[in-house]
Amino acid sequence: MIIFGTSNKMKTTGSGQFYCPNCRTTRAYERKQAKRYFSLYFIPLIPMGDAGEFVQCQTCHLTYRPEVLDVKPPVPKNDLAGLINSAKSRLEGGYPIEYFVRDLNAAGLEREAAWNIVNVAVGTERRTCPNCDLSYARAVSVCRECDLPVSE
Ligand SMILES: [Zn+2]
């Protein structure tokens, strides 16, 4: 008896690191393309066209649509302590205050609490970039986005 059928054959088209929504952390992935083959006795014979591309986590082996590679990993909550500890050095090192507040927000801190952290770390005096309006700690002299001197 001759059995005809189709089967999927995987071809790896890429690999790298991605944020796996299942593992909730950065993992290695392989990007694969499934080609459907017309098979005889289940031996792949003729490619029947693309059956689709997908991304597979090499740790949990779940598969995702390729768009998963665009997903940005959230800042893990346990980074909050690290962020708070580094507030003074980062802000005085030229990191924009608005960005830092956003990072604290993303790490799970409410806006008001985030601004309090900033005020405690570097005081309430600000330098503002005349070009992009980002604000900086008093110790900062140049906007890192625009490369322009910031004013009081
Ligand atoms: Zn995974």
Ligand SMILES: [Zn+2]
């Ligand atoms: Zn600027």
